[in-house]
Amino acid sequence: MGKHTIHIGILGVGTVGTGVARILTEQKDLLRTRTSTAFQLKTLVDIDWQRERHLDLTGIKTSTLAGEILDDPEIDIVIETMGGDEPACSFIKQALLNGKHVVTANKALIATRGRELFKLAKENHVDLMFEASVGGGIPIIKGLREGLVANNILSIYSIINGTSNYILTRMHQDQLSFGEALAQAQEKGFAEADPTLDIGGGDAAHKLTILASIASSTLVDFKDVYVEGITDLTQLDVNFARQFGCVVKLLAIYRNTEEGLDLRVHPTLVPQNHLLAAVSNELNAIFVNGDFVGSTMFYGPGAGERPTGSAIVSDLVDLSRDLLLKEGQRFCNRAIDITRTARMIPIQKVSNRFYLRLFTMDKPGILSQISGVLGRFNISISSVLQLESHGADGSIPLVILTHKAGEEDMSRAIAEISSFPFIRDKVFRMRLF
Secondary structure: OOOEEEEEEEEOOOHHHHHHHHHHHHOHHHHHHHHOEEEEEEEEEOOOOOOOOOOOOOOOEEEOOOHHHHOOOOOOEEEEOOOOOOOHHHHHHHHHHOOOEEEEOOHHHHHHHHHHHHHHHHHOOOOEEOHHHOOOOOOHHHHHHHHOOOOOEEEEEEEOOHHHHHHHHHHHHHOOOHHHHHHHHHHOOOOOOOOHHHHOOHHHHHHHHHHHHHHHOOEOOHHHOEEOOOOOOOHHHHHHHHHOOEEEEEEEEEEEEOOEEEEEEEEEEEEOOOHHHHOOOOEEEEEEEEOOOEEEEEEEEOOOHHHHHHHHHHHHHHHHHHHOOOOOOOOOOOOOOOOOEOOEOOHHHOEEOEEEEEEEEOOOOHHHHHHHHHHHOOOOEEEEEEOOOOOOOOEEEEEEEEOOEEHHHHHHHHHHHHOOOOEEEEEEEEEEO
C-alpha cells in the first residue's frame, strides 16, 4: 500500500481536542507506520487562544472561525470536541453537507439528535463516527460493532459515569457522606461545578442510548430510557448494602427480551463478588453478554485528555480506510439502522428485586402492617434489617429486601406505605443486580 495523506481540522481545543492534537503531532510517525497514512493536522479552531496547551503548533493554522475548517476543500475529516448542543450541532451538519467525514465525542448530540445527523451523513456519502462518546478510551463502540458482530447482545450492565462512580467509591471506602464525596470529586476535577448531569444519571443515559442503539441495531430514543440518579443515597444505605454483601453502583442497564428493550439507569446493589463491584473511582466498565461469546467485560478510563483522544484517533484510522474506497462505496458505519425504531418495555412492566429503606416509629405491629401491604401487591420479603439507633424524632431505620416483584406493584405499595402515620421521611428504593 502506498502512502496517503489525510488532512484534519479540530473544532474545539479544550481538554479532549488538545489530547487529539497531541496524539496527531507526537505519535505521527507511529500512526504512519501502522496505517500507511499520514494524518496531517491542518487547522485548529477555538474561541480562546490565550490558554497555554503545551502543544507544538508549528505548521498548524489556528483560528477562531469555524469556516476555516468547514469551508476548506482540502480538509477530509472534521473532529468536533466542543461539546454541548449548539453551535456544535450546526457545525457538524455543515461539515457533513460539505462532504466531510466527522468524528465526535459528543454523546448528548448522538443520543438526542442521532437520527438527523446519521441521515445527513448517509445522504452525503460520508460518515459520522463516535467511538469516544462512550467509555473514554475503552473501545466499546468498536467492540460491539465489530468484535461482537456475530452475537445478539442479550444484556449490558455498565458503569459509564466516572463522577458518580468516584463518589460512590469514596462513600464505600472512606465512609464519606454524599456531599463530602461530591466535594472531593469536584476538588480533584472529576466533577463539574454543576454536576447535575452526572449525579442525576443523565450522562449515563446518553451513553446507554448509544450502546443500546448499536447493540440492538435500531435507533433508541433517549427519552425512552428510565433514569434515576444517586442524589437520595445516604451513608446509611451504603452501610446496609455492605451488610447484605453488596456495593452500590450507578448502573446503565440494557436487556434485550422477547417483549422489547429494557433500558434504565439507576443506583443498584451489586454483589461484592461480581466484577463490576471492583470497578472503583473514576474508572468505567461495560459488562456485555452475547449469545455466542458469553460474558465479556471492557474496562478502563472513561474520560480525560489522553484516553478520549486515543478513542478519537481510532475513528480517524477507520475513516482513513474509508477514504481510500471509490466514491459510492463509503459510509462504513452500519451499526445503527436509522429506519428502525426500538420496541421498548416501560419501566412499569419490568420486574426486579428491591431494597427499601424506611424511617418508622418504634412501635409494635409496624412491620406486620408494612409486610401486609407488600403481600397484597404480591411482593415477598427476603430479608429485614432494623437498627436500634433512633433519630431526633424517635424514628428508626428499617431496610427490607424483596424477592423479584413488578415495578408497578412496588410503586403502588410504596405509595400506600408512605401514607401510614408512623412513616417518617420518604421511602427510598433501589434495585438489586
